[in-house]
Amino acid sequence: MHGAWAWSAAPAAAADTEMSARLDVAAISKSFRGLRAVQGASFEVPAGGIVGLIGPNGAGKTTCFNMIAGVFAPDAGEVRLDGRRIDGWRPDQVCAAGVGRTFQIVKPFVGLTVLDNVIVGALLRSNDVPSAKKLAEGIVEKLGLGPKRDLPASALTLPDRKRLEVARALATQPRLLLLDEVMAGLRPTECDQMVAVFRELNRAEGITILLIEHVMRAVMALAQRIVVLHHGEVISRGTPEEVVRDPAVLESYLGEETEV
Template identity: 75%
Template sequence: MNAPLLQVDGISKSFRGLKAVSRASLEVPRGGIVSLIGPNGAGKTTCFNMIAGVFKPDEGSVTLEGRRIDGLRPDQICHAGVGRTFQLVKPFKELSALDNVIVGALRTEPDARKAAKAAEAILDQLGMLDKRDQPAAQLTLPERKRLEVARALATKPTILLLDEVMAGLRPTETDQMVAVFRELNQKHGLTILLIEHVMRAVMALSQQVVVLHHGEVIARGEPEAVVRDPAVLECYLGEEAAV
């Protein structure tokens, strides 16, 4: 396996005395796809928020390409190469799909015409070029989720953090998104860390899976091994199967 691009070492975060994440560690190899799974409230998004700079860890460290990034502002971490989506998609509703992506593209391309060209290419890659002039507020949920990914990709990340971008999608829509992420990873070398409840996507994409429960890592390894782990079956997959 390749050397870690992202290394998360023993990070913790508490809110009003409640420990949301407790000494969680994970590694994402360069060019790899790692999934972070677990029950609702396990601390997955809090981990993402510490990696992306929304929260500073109470303890532990986050290292990207050998450089400590914990404690930096979100814009500084984005500039360092971390792109992310959000669980609740919030595009600029009155702007067109294209203009939403241009906002992200302007981070690395100050020329507006070149940024627009880059944004069009990303929309095309995600099968949304025909929606380029449509206001974001008029897009369907699957289209808004694709737009969220497009905005993150427009920042030209080294690693992409995906927070439940396939939640609420039909199986065929999930498979389409899986195909997009596989292409981004295999053809363009994009490293991906994803939070996902849709096990169909987790099993199809992941090289490694990390399982959080009550803020602690309880299992890690290849997908086929993790889904057979008794602790994972008890705390998570049994719950998911019952839904």
């Protein structure tokens, strides 16, 4: 397993010397039929870091994700991965460049087994099916899906489908992992397990993570820095402790009595 992940660790070290940002989002905007979903949002994700993107429903978080992942091109602004512009690329090109993503509304390949789902992702950087299978088996174990690997994905419960989303994205061996609400619907213990998995990935393999999350318990536990979006604009950024005390954030999103 560790051999397989060496690929993603190496660029991280190189990037540290030249530029600090794994992902650099500069003033991106997107409108849908005149509705401004995102306006001039800028933020960075340092190599090896974990950044949380939070905000109320409709704040433009998923739209930001979709612009980074290549689902839409931004109307204005730039997205750079390790200094290279990737905005306007197709999703498969963005993935090949090293960005793995999950979907908020899970999209498992329901007719395939859990393992085959993950093999599809693993094939991206494997020369053949047997080596992809080997890689996929390790990831399936890591995400706790081992006992269910031969079940069709249609048989999985929602928390397991979320795990499968993560497993598939990880199988593409990303330099940057985009997680779109993977904790939603999980019980607190399941949520803590998931947090532990990401921490371990981050610590042991140096994987960089940008996560959208409503579950503040997970965000506070994981994120080193938080960016808050509201009405498509960044209204606050900083460490988790700073952000939860920011009056603007309390007013628009967290509410005054939030406990974390």
